[in-house]
Amino acid sequence: MRNPFVMECGNYKTKYNHDMALFTIPRVKMRMILLIALFALVPLFTSNYVVGLATLCLIASIGAIGLNILTGFTGQISIGVGAFLGVGGYTSAILTTSLGLSFWLAVPAAGLVTAFVGGIFGIPSLRLKGLYLAIATLAAQVIILFVISRWDGLTGGTSGMVLQRPSIGGYTLMSASSYYYLCLVILLFTTIFSLNLFRTRTGRAFMAVRDQDVAAQIMGINLFNYKVIAFAISSFFVGIAGALMGHYTMIVSPELYSIDVSIQYLAMILVGGLGSILGAILGAFFITLMPVGLSYFTEVLSVFLPNAGHQLAAIQEIAFGAVIILFLIFEPGGLAHIWSNIRNYFKLWPFTY
């Protein structure tokens, strides 16, 4: 086998569909397969702790891809992700716990219901732009959560609902690694779907709406339809993420879906890279793992400042803010851009410059 980590420099494509393939070079394809295999092996050589964190990252990645479709690719800033995660979580909870539907049907249904709700809240996007729309999504968040916490009969009100882990033929996916695999597969699907989406007609139309909506209209793009579709498809993935999270923590309650969650997701796609699928995934990992990293860091610090335990919490907060700011200042392209720089560097290596 040729070394898959060596990059190609010149390669010529003779057919359009080669030029248009997802992974243009066989080695890249190889590398992707290796990467996936690596992820698949994680539970085999790490602890439950790592697998548990990785699961959170995978779920966040699905949601972040969803948000990036709307905000990064279609240019509609949304501060309402939190509530849409909630809609997904609650739908699945209601379907499985109250109606006894199987997890395997409930999760896609959660995606669809969230897509529907997202689509409805996307309707104002026809008239609203930029920050006005952003605040309208914030309004969506507040209103949805209000409804959830008041619709006692359906949602159990403020005390929430309990859910179960899924099972296949009597075997419950209770262990850390089984749920991890489930999330991995769904993330894989999400990734491939969105990569495809943005190299075909609908995805291009989304980006056109983002870059220049007047011109997009003249290209024959029905702004209203596409914006609503963007809200819907984005919410679909967010809803799936919400449902997966619900079954993972085995509970849904209104307080789980605060505006902090929305902000975290925004941070993910910004730190990862707006308008990049890879970026959404990298950002989700980064933002999910950052507090973990920081707490290791503070543990080290506490050796020197033994009595400062409580201060360290504040330091974490400061660090979180600082990291976001530093990213924006020094790497506005996000992690995805760093990644592509590294890749470019190796592509030409050792002939850089």
Add this chain to the structure above:
Amino acid sequence: MLRVHNLETVYSKIIVSLKGVSLEVPEGKIVALMGSNGAGKSTTLKSISGLLKGEGGQIVNGSISFNNESLNGLTPDQVVSKGIFQCIEGRRVFKHLTVEENLLAGAYTRKDRNQLKPDLERVYHYFPKLKALKGRAAGFLSGGEQQMLAIGRGIMAKPKVLLLDEPSLGIAPLLVKEIFHNIKEINKEEGTSILVVEQNANVALSIADYGYIMENGRIVLQGKVAQLLDNDEVKDLYLGGGSNGRNNYRNTKTYRQKKRPV
């Protein structure tokens, strides 16, 4: 005198745009800078006015000086306060400000604030259309009206050197004449030196004292206006006429892109 010496610039740290440009704008003169799309004309102006940085570009070599004072590394506002004002490409009027507020913004650095009123009148005199529109948000103006406004801001600034980037862009022929006529007036009346980037070589050369032609980030030709007007290549590529008069647009058979002097 404004002097650019051996200027080299890059965008995004890698895209080389100017490859050693030198030019001079003597005091009180009008200098025309011409060249095809992407030649680096705007980049040259932006380097002088300090706006290059905001576009992700930087000067990697060469010097810019005004009356023997170096302008390298100055911020745009410092350059303006030295008396060099650029009317940037693409109009860039302040869309939400009214026409009159746009003009006042042009006079931002001026100290003689009591002179603003008469100068406003002067702009309205040059461009009567603007007077009628003075209370309107500039974003609603037509393309040409915006262009007048952009030049009007330059007049309001009362600079020592005025850098104009394609002032005739999108302007109706009659008005082009008028604008260039006005530019000449300003030059004569106020003694303002002018560096004008222009695609419409005919008009540009009609008022200029000296001309430069740029291609691919380099000055490929320069000279007194009379010399340039005499040059066959210039006639053919920039003045729209071969040695035997004007080309008919209907008759060009081949694409001419590749025929530029490089």
Add this chain to the structure above:
Amino acid sequence: MPALEVENVSLQFGGVKALVDVTYHIEKGEIFSLIGPNGAGKTSMLNCISGLYSPSQGSIKFMGKDIINMKPHKRTNLGISRAFQNIALFSQMSVLDNLKLGRHTKMKSGLLSGGFYWGAAQKEEVAHRKAVEEVIDFLELKDIRHTPVGRLPYGLQKRVEVGRALALQPELILLDEPMAGMNSSEKQDMARFILDMNALQDMTVVLIEHDMGVVMDLSDHIAVLDFGKLIGFGTPEEIKENEAVISAYLGEEEDEEVS
């Protein structure tokens, strides 16, 4: 049959009359120019045709069909495309994607088929890529097909705009100052493109341009607007002689020398 019939169109913004009772017809397959002083209402006229503005009165028919109440994207479906005066490209996307967007209405694939990239969607992408490559060839954009358009110089961006409008293979193409900011030789190239598309694809062209050389050389008919009113209509020869047009727009001498 005329390709476009504009009847008694008027348009107002608050107190501003951008168009006043304008009527003219454009024949199928001709090159038609709209000229007039700045702010005369030329761009507004195109906006009425492409549906971005809705006239306060009048009707606009395309191929005999009344389109006045149609949404802009619907008009594109009928085969009207447009290049803008102020560049309105999708700046973060490559030239290729911009051109593909030009073909949006010609393509079918939707959310699901696109996302799964199933047979039909895949075939479609490839087929349309071919069509787009033809435009790329035609406008000589080969070297930059993968470059994000935001990074291109002004003139090339203008050309990509025209290309995007062209990619639709429209019946009617509206070009708003496609040659602004070009020097003489570049204008000649653009003139060639326009003539070629008109001749090879039998496209009706509506052109707004301030360079009288270009307008007079290329146009079959010319309409002249001033303060929103149609002050002249006819062949280039007729327009050149039209007193009203001369005093409002052309000026006395033909050449552009300034004294």
Add this chain to the structure above:
Amino acid sequence: GGEEGASSTQDAEGEADVAEAGDTVKIGALYDITGGTGDVGSPYADGEEAYVEWLNENGGIDGVTVELIGEDYAYDISEGQRIYQTLRDRHEVAAVLGWGTADTEALRQQVANDQLPYFSAAYSENLKDMDESPYNFLTAATYSDQGRAVVQWIKENHEGDGDPTLALLYNDTAFGRSPVEDIKEYAAEHGVEVVDEQVIDVAATEAQSQMLNMQSKDPDYAIIQQTWGATSTILREAQTLGIDTQFIGLNWATGEGVIDIAGDAAEGMIGVVTHAFPYEDLEGLGEIEEYLETQGKTLEDIDQKFVQGWVTASIMAEGIRNAPDLTGDGIKEGIEQISDLDLNGLAAPVSFSADDHAGTKDIRLAQVKDGQFEIIEDYFSHEDYE
């Protein structure tokens, strides 16, 4: 992978070693220090940590050292989830000291699965449910029981004719709404009429419309289920509007902080006291004072919430002392053996059993007089009247 199991860690079969001197048992903790409830959360966290430090310094639990691993989750539930995973998988703790209602309820299925006994400062009646939360323990009277006791007290002490009338003031969270239905039901059964309910946000800086609404119903009493900030807002608005309703705060609405913020508007307010004030004359405060001295501090430096944290940790320690082994299950068993644990006056004695995880129903009542809560009713529960 993971860490080497100290003797405290569970092993796969559920068989565990018996505790020996020299062992360490790891206890996890979720604090709110910087979050929305940080004002009460941080002294509570201090109290828990202080107790553990004091315990270890005095020989631990029969020689077993307790390692308390606490993190601030800032009242952010998804952060709480992540910290819980860290405590469980990385630190492999044997029990957890938690904090808020929403997060405690959010984790209850997981702790059941992971078999980790869980104490928290949330006294929600939901957690009594042994089917849904078999590993949760309540170390003080539930909010509902607090409310029931208050209803009984009202019933007993109401002067005036007719049935006493009552309003409920709470916020729109799992915590705020937790006792509402139970109190209404209990009041209805016992001849106290609930005439009004008002929702007041935790972070509210004004509550005029709510207080005006309440005023129009003119209740004799109003039960407040809030934290200090909103409680103060309520008291101040009432003072401004000249409302003469007797306010009675449940345990989180009660404490020194209310007086600090509300000033003389707090005068006369009655509060449910689950844990002792440091200025009381109680035997149990001796140990705390002893500990504080080693830190160069006095009882003046702490507040009631510190005591609450201290007591909670001490109950956990008692459970560990009783535990047959140091696994989560072992400790659960140990806690379930606690019977009438005397907390030296710091709180009502607690008892647990395998089918009842509610440690007590007893509360005291105190009233603000001259800027200080003074006990007006010693430990009692609603059952005492029945």
Add this chain to the structure above:
Amino acid sequence: MTFFMQMLVSGIVVGSIYALVALGFVLIYKASDALNLANGEFVLIGAYVCLTLITIFQIPFLLALAITLAVNAVIGLGVEKTVLRPLQNAPVISVIMATIGLASLLGGIVHLIWGHQTRTYPQIFPATPIRAGDLVITPVYLWSFVIVMTLLLLFTLFFKYSKMGLAMRAVADDQMAAQSMGISVKKVFAVTWAIASIVAAVGGVLLGNINGVNATMAIIGLTVLPVVILGGLDSIPGAIVGGFTIGIFQSMAGGYLDPMVGGGLKEVVPFILVVFILMLRPHGLFGKGGIERV
């Protein structure tokens, strides 16, 4: 009727605090097209600084207030220089995200310095409510009403007639073009952030006098978002009218609707109202729309 009047008055006075905080948002938006989501933290810092000066350093209130405004201005300047200036050419969403980061960072610092306990101001404004017939108003609220009206007047004049005001609007419109006019974007940003922080500090001091100071006070930053949007992001009068409108609606909803739905509408009503208004006026009551010409 008294009930109604009292609700109305209550809405107006609460609305004046909203308006004050909303002003901070509008100022920043006018100069940089971005939302400053750290505005709440500026309010918080102002409240703490003044409190510390009064209680720990025993400085009389008015002097302490003056120092607080200065301190906040300096913080605003510092933040502008270190965080916002490098982001001068970044897209709006990045700037917004940066202010979110800033919020977290400043919040952490506040925790480090002042801890988590609620602290209270000594009595500065008279505690006895003013009574007019059956109506009652607390003096602090009355003051905030007076202050907000004064600021409205000042800022309107400033933006309309001063050179700096014009420069700010120009910068918000097109930074590059503004630079080419010789306007120093740096200076404009610096001045804007300084003024916005000062306004926030005033809000903080007033709020602190109402209910003590605690880290959760920063939430006011989020609470007033509907206010800003309702009035229109770029409109000073909009912020004021938005503040009063939301205040009154909240109060009325609290008074008349809450009893019907079981309470809790106060927090939701502003958002519902905002959605309705936006559907009718996509740029709020007084906001200017984007101008798009092709």
